[in-house]
Amino acid sequence: MSTAVDFAARLIDPRAIAAAGHSAVLAYISPSRPGANFGAKPITADYARALTAAGLDVVSIWQYGKPGDPTPSDWTTGFDGGRRMGEQALATHLSVGGPRHAPIFFAVDEDITLAQWNSTAVDFFRGVNAVLGVDATGIYGHSRVCAWAIEDAVVGARGQHSWAWQTRAWSGTEREPRAVLYQRVIDTPANPGPLIDGTRVDVNDILAADFGQWAIDRSVTAPPFTEIDRLGRSHSSRNGTRITNFILHTQEGNGTAESLAAYLNNPANGVSYHYTLRDSVLARVVPEELASWSVLSANPFTVNLCFAGSRVAWSRAQWTAIDADLRIAAFVAVRSARRHGYATDVIAPNYRVGEGITDHQYVTRALGIGSHTDVGPNFPWDVFAGHVAAFVGGGGGFNAIDARAAQTPWLGARRTEGERPTADGIGRFAEFEHGYVYWHPSTDAHAIPTAIMNKYAELRWERGPLGYPTAERGELPDPRGTGPALAQAFQGGTVYRRAGQPGYWVHGAIGARWAAAGHQNGELGWPVSDETPHDDGVYQAFEFGRIYWVPEQIVALRNSGDPDTPLARPA
Structure with a gap:
C-alpha cells in the first residue's frame, strides 16, 4: 500500500521522504497561528517544486486554530470563518503551485459530537464551499465526522470515494470506507512517529488512486479505469529538463499491466515506463517527475506508456478491439x-519534430x-487522435478560444495547432499572427495583441502578478502620440502602451490615485515607468509627475520646477 506523510515542524528533505518509501506529502497551506512557529506552515512554492522533482505527490491541507488555544479551532468559527479561511486557503494554495481543480482538506482535529457538527461545524464547511465549491472541499477528522460531512454533502466525491481523510484518533476500530486517506501513525511523545531527515512524521495510508493530489487533472471526466501504484527503482533524474512529449509503446509480449510493471521494477532489466496499461488497469511504475528508461537519450524529456500485451504486428482490428485502453491512454496523455x-x-x-503525443517510432x-x-x-491514429481531442475539448478552453478568435479578425492567421496548456494546468492559450488568446474558467477567453504581450511576457505571463486577461484590449486616443494607444485589463492591473513605446503596468493604490487624477487625460499624463522601489514604499513615473506610495499614505506630484506641486484629490 502506498503511503503519505504529514508534518509541520520543518520542511523535510523531499529526497529523504522518497527514500523512506513514501509517495506523497500532505502539505500545510495554512500559516502558523499566533505564538507558534512551524517551519512547514505554510509550504513554499520552491518546496512544492522540490517535492514533485523528487517524484512525490502533493495534497493541500489547512489547519490554523487549535483546541484549547487562544486561536480557536477552525470549525468553531462557523460560516463566516469558513468563508474567510476558504479564501485564505485558496490564495495560498494557488500561490505555491496548487491547481484550482485539486481539493483542500480542512481539519477537525478533535473529538467533536454530532450536536457540535450540526450546530456549528457543518456551517464552517458550507462557508468553505461558498469559496471553493463542494467539489474542491475536503475534511480531516475521525470516522464519524468524515461520515457526517459526506452525508451532508459538504465535501466532494470521486467515484466511490470522497474527499475524506480519516484519522485513527478518536475513531476506535471504525473505518470510513469512502475515505481516500487514513492516518495510521500519529506522532506523539508517548508514541513517536518515524524519523525522516531528523524530524518525526505522521504516516497515512493512501486508499484511492485519486486522493486529492495536485498532479491529477480533474477538469475533464475520466474514462473508467483502475490506477494502481507499482513504483520501483528503475528511473533517473530529469536534471531539470522540460518535458515535451508523451510516447506510446508496445510490449512485444503477453503481460498484464501488473506483471509488466513487476518486470520493469527490476533495475537489472534496464528498462521501464512511467505507465503500463491493459484491460483498464493502469499501473504507475515511475513518477512523471523522474525519467523512465524507455527511449535512450530522449528519456529526460518524455513520459512513456506501454500497452501491456501488445505487439507491433497487430492489425487495426486488434488495436480497435482495445478501444477502452486507447481512450485511457489518451486521457493520461x-x-x-x-x-x-x-x-x-x-x-x-x-x-x-515538435511537442505533443506520439509513439516510439x-x-x-x-x-x-x-x-x-x-x-x-x-x-489507429485517427481513433486515438479523436479521443485526445475529446479530452482536450472537455477542458473548456478550446471552443472558447476559437470563438474569441472568430470575433477578433485583427489577430490574423493561427500559428498554434489547437491550444496549449498554461503552467497552472487550468488555463489555455493559442498563438496567432498578431497576438494570443488566453482562456481561464474564471475570466473566459480574451485576445492580447503582440504590443501588450511584450509586457505580459516580461512579467512572466499568467504566472506573474498580472494573472489572466479580464477584458479585450481597448484603443485610446492619444493626441500627443503617433497613433492610438492600447490598454488591457488583467486580474492584477492594467497595461497601458502608447504607439511606438513600451507598455507599463498600473495597479493598486497608485493606479487608483492616477484614475482619480483623470488617467492619461489628467494632469499627470501617461505612465512612463512601472513602479519603482523607494525608501519604505514605491513610486511610479508619469509624463508630468510621479505618484508615491508608502503604507497608509499616497502622494501625487506634478512636475513644475523645484519643488514639485502636490495634486489635490478631486472633490
Whole structure:
C-alpha cells in the first residue's frame, strides 16, 4: 500500500521522504497561528517544486486554530470563518503551485459530537464551499465526522470515494470506507512517529488512486479505469529538463499491466515506463517527475506508456478491439500534458519534430534516436487522435478560444495547432499572427495583441502578478502620440502602451490615485515607468509627475520646477 506523510515542524528533505518509501506529502497551506512557529506552515512554492522533482505527490491541507488555544479551532468559527479561511486557503494554495481543480482538506482535529457538527461545524464547511465549491472541499477528522460531512454533502466525491481523510484518533476500530486517506501513525511523545531527515512524521495510508493530489487533472471526466501504484527503482533524474512529449509503446509480449510493471521494477532489466496499461488497469511504475528508461537519450524529456500485451504486428482490428485502453491512454496523455505544460498535439506518421503525443517510432524517425518501430503501421491514429481531442475539448478552453478568435479578425492567421496548456494546468492559450488568446474558467477567453504581450511576457505571463486577461484590449486616443494607444485589463492591473513605446503596468493604490487624477487625460499624463522601489514604499513615473506610495499614505506630484506641486484629490 502506498503511503503519505504529514508534518509541520520543518520542511523535510523531499529526497529523504522518497527514500523512506513514501509517495506523497500532505502539505500545510495554512500559516502558523499566533505564538507558534512551524517551519512547514505554510509550504513554499520552491518546496512544492522540490517535492514533485523528487517524484512525490502533493495534497493541500489547512489547519490554523487549535483546541484549547487562544486561536480557536477552525470549525468553531462557523460560516463566516469558513468563508474567510476558504479564501485564505485558496490564495495560498494557488500561490505555491496548487491547481484550482485539486481539493483542500480542512481539519477537525478533535473529538467533536454530532450536536457540535450540526450546530456549528457543518456551517464552517458550507462557508468553505461558498469559496471553493463542494467539489474542491475536503475534511480531516475521525470516522464519524468524515461520515457526517459526506452525508451532508459538504465535501466532494470521486467515484466511490470522497474527499475524506480519516484519522485513527478518536475513531476506535471504525473505518470510513469512502475515505481516500487514513492516518495510521500519529506522532506523539508517548508514541513517536518515524524519523525522516531528523524530524518525526505522521504516516497515512493512501486508499484511492485519486486522493486529492495536485498532479491529477480533474477538469475533464475520466474514462473508467483502475490506477494502481507499482513504483520501483528503475528511473533517473530529469536534471531539470522540460518535458515535451508523451510516447506510446508496445510490449512485444503477453503481460498484464501488473506483471509488466513487476518486470520493469527490476533495475537489472534496464528498462521501464512511467505507465503500463491493459484491460483498464493502469499501473504507475515511475513518477512523471523522474525519467523512465524507455527511449535512450530522449528519456529526460518524455513520459512513456506501454500497452501491456501488445505487439507491433497487430492489425487495426486488434488495436480497435482495445478501444477502452486507447481512450485511457489518451486521457493520461492529456492529463500529463496539462500537468507539465506541453502541447496536446498528436504527432502521427509522417512525423514532424515538435511537442505533443506520439509513439516510439517518432523517436527513431524524427529524432534519430534508436531503432524501434512501435507502435507499428496499423495503429489507429485517427481513433486515438479523436479521443485526445475529446479530452482536450472537455477542458473548456478550446471552443472558447476559437470563438474569441472568430470575433477578433485583427489577430490574423493561427500559428498554434489547437491550444496549449498554461503552467497552472487550468488555463489555455493559442498563438496567432498578431497576438494570443488566453482562456481561464474564471475570466473566459480574451485576445492580447503582440504590443501588450511584450509586457505580459516580461512579467512572466499568467504566472506573474498580472494573472489572466479580464477584458479585450481597448484603443485610446492619444493626441500627443503617433497613433492610438492600447490598454488591457488583467486580474492584477492594467497595461497601458502608447504607439511606438513600451507598455507599463498600473495597479493598486497608485493606479487608483492616477484614475482619480483623470488617467492619461489628467494632469499627470501617461505612465512612463512601472513602479519603482523607494525608501519604505514605491513610486511610479508619469509624463508630468510621479505618484508615491508608502503604507497608509499616497502622494501625487506634478512636475513644475523645484519643488514639485502636490495634486489635490478631486472633490
